[in-house]
Every structure is written in C-alpha cells, then in structure tokens.
Amino acid sequence: MSTTRVPRPPGRPRSQQVDEAVLAAALDLLIERGASETSIEQVAQRAGVTRATVYRRFPGKTALLIQAIESVHQDHDPGAIDWPGIARMLDDWALYLSVPRNRRMLRRLYAAVDDHPELLRAYRESHGARRAAAERTALARSRERGELPPDADLDALQQILGGAVLHHLGAWPDEVSAGEVKAYLVALLRQAGYRPQE
Amino acid sequence: MSTTRVPRPPGRPRSQQVDEAVLAAALDLLIERGASETSIEQVAQRAGVTRATVYRRFPGKTALLIQAIESVHQDHDPGAIDWPGIARMLDDWALYLSVPRNRRMLRRLYAAVDDHPELLRAYRESHGARRAAAERTALARSRERGELPPDADLDALQQILGGAVLHHLGAWPDEVSAGEVKAYLVALLRQAGYRPQE
DNA sequence: TTCAAATACAGAGGTGTACTGTATTTTAAT
C-alpha cells in the first residue's frame, strides 16, 4: 500500500491516452474504409499523433488492426454468453445486426479474408469462438425442448445461421430494425425445422 | 447481310486485341487484388498498353471493372439455365464453387459491396438475375415432385442457399472438390426439408 | 538522463492530363 509498488521504468512513460486514441482511430478506420484502405498515416492523423508514435507501438498495420479488433468489448462482456434457447439467441443477433457499425465491422472483416486473414482469425478468437459455443448450446437446448426435430443436425443449423447473417449483411440496408432482422432469421430457421414454443 | 452494314467511322479503328487484353487484365486484377487495390496503371501494364490507351476507352476504374465483369461468359452461356430440380442445381453450384477462380471472384465482389456497390450490381444484372430465377423454378419443381414439404417457403430456401454459398466461400479452402461442396449444400438443404428422391 | 514524441527525409507508386511521333484507316482531290 505504498506509492512505488512497481518500480517505474526510467524515462518518459507512454501516454495511455495516446494508446487508446490510436486503437480507437484504427478501429474507426477499419470500419469506415476497410483494412487495405487504412494506412498508418491516416490512423496517426486521426489519433492526433505522428506516424513515428504509431510505429513505436506497432510493427505494422496488421498488428495494429488485430489489437484494435481485440480491444472491442474488452472492458465489458468478459463473462460468458448463455442463451436458454434459440429465441434469445436470435434476439441478441437481431439486436447486434441492427447497429450499422456492427454490420460494417463484420462486412469489413469478411471482406478482408483474402488479403488479411489474420483479422477474421483475431475476431474469431476474441469474440466469435465464445459466441459459436453459446450457439451450439442454445440449439441443443431448443432441440431438447422440442423446438427442433429430435434428429436435427445442429451443425447444419449453425451453418445456416451463419450464412443467413452473412447474406443479410450483404443484401439488406444497414438501417434495419432489430424486429425486421429477427423476422428474417426466424423465417429461415422455421424453414429449417425451428418451431418456437408460444 | 453484307459486310458494310454499318459504315465504319473514319480513322484508325480500335484494336479489338487491345480491347480484350485490357478487359482480361482488369478481370484478372480484380480477382487477384480486389477492386480497391487495382489501379489503372496496373491494368495498363498487364495489358501491355499505356495508361492513355485505357483512359481512351473508360472514364475510370469503376466503368472498366463493370465492363470486365460483364465480359465474363459473354460469349457462351447466352441462353437460359434450366434445372429440372434441386439436384441438378446443386450439381452446378458445386461445380462452380470448386473452381478457385470463381470463388475468389465472388468473394471479391461481395467484399466490394461497401466501396464499389456497382460491381455486385453489375454482376447480379448480367449473371445473377438469370441464375436466381432458375433457382426459383428448380425449387418449385422439386416441391411439386415431393422433394420438399408442400408448405415449403421457397423464398427462405433461396436465402438459405445464398447464405450457404457465402459461408462456404469464406470458411472453406479454395481447393475443394465439387463433391465436397455438394455434400455441404445437401446437408444444409436436408436440414431445411429437402428430401432427394433416390 | 532516458525514452516519447515531433520533425525531416528519400523513395516508391498512383492520378489525370498533355504532348510527341508513328501507324492505320477513311475521304476527297486529281
């Protein structure tokens, strides 16, 4: 309980404010312009910092973008997602997909598979994996509850859901209400055997 | 039915060879590097032509890429696709998706929705629309034949199929056999009520 | 005094335009 718990290294410490500004600028630009179109120069400019400052923290654009992606929701949402069934899961998806920024972000990540596969990988590892596991659980619970046929192929259902999200991202306008998204997802899952209990 | 139906304009006619070289180079670069990363300079260089020659034909990159997309399969495949049912339709999709170049092309188009929506639109108008109509027909025929439940939501099924294609493009390696692709699509459609007749 | 941050630099690549010289074709005059 004293001041010098960890002996501070000599010299001027890095500004945490700059740290955050750089990551925020990188994330914004990733969403606005995409990975390939984002340059260190732009990130530095938006963060109110010079290029050298960015280069001191990150060896290159990819490392910077990866950390920017990992910084999303870093603060809150550390716990686990747990859906009791398909309905709640779709509610969450619909809510998420009704926020234009989220939609653009996902599109940018998917769009970067060819040129920057590390980005989608980083996203999957930091967010997607948890979500995918929770989806499996929710699907299994719904099946047990009789909302799906007993022989339902959960893997196929998950693929259908993933494809539906992608398709919706590409074909629907970004200004869409959560209700509309949910209606879309429900329609597809109904055709795939989902029978929600009233 | 003679040679000089349309009186040729004066001056040196444009080299058809150059026309083709420019479009081919543009298409190649679109697939290899993506729309945003493709420059007129690169197209000209690959076509063995100077920039001025490209600018004489096209006002800008977008117009060039659109025409390059429209030039695909311009020669053959002018007629209509007609599938007797889901099975044949999936055969064709699987064949198409087993060619790496086709996969990259579709990914590049989807990846460009935010920055160059005209490209996907051009693709839909020149190829996709026909295909989508044929899909509807194939699905309807299969339903009549009892391969789908009588109350099947054809629209939902088409969305599921579209989503499955997108998802496969993003999550599977490009070196995939037609058989594997078909197995994937069949698994998803089976979960969506498809029961192929033996 | 030590490291963070700003400044400066050299190089690469792209853009759109303009101008040269040459090749190819039509049109008009002889």
Add this chain to the structure above:
DNA sequence: ATTAAAATACAGTACACCTCTGTATTTGAA
C-alpha cells in the same frame, strides 16, 4: 485509279500533384 489530306489510335514521355512508407534525427517531458 492514284495520291494526298484528314482523322483516329497507340506508344512513349513528361508533368504536377498527391499519399504512403520506413527510418533517421532532433526536441522535450518525466
């Protein structure tokens, strides 16, 4: 018919401008 003129296409070059890259050097805060 032959020939000259006009029109157009293409390669090549240059321009002025911009953006980005990565590093080297200097300034200044802790």
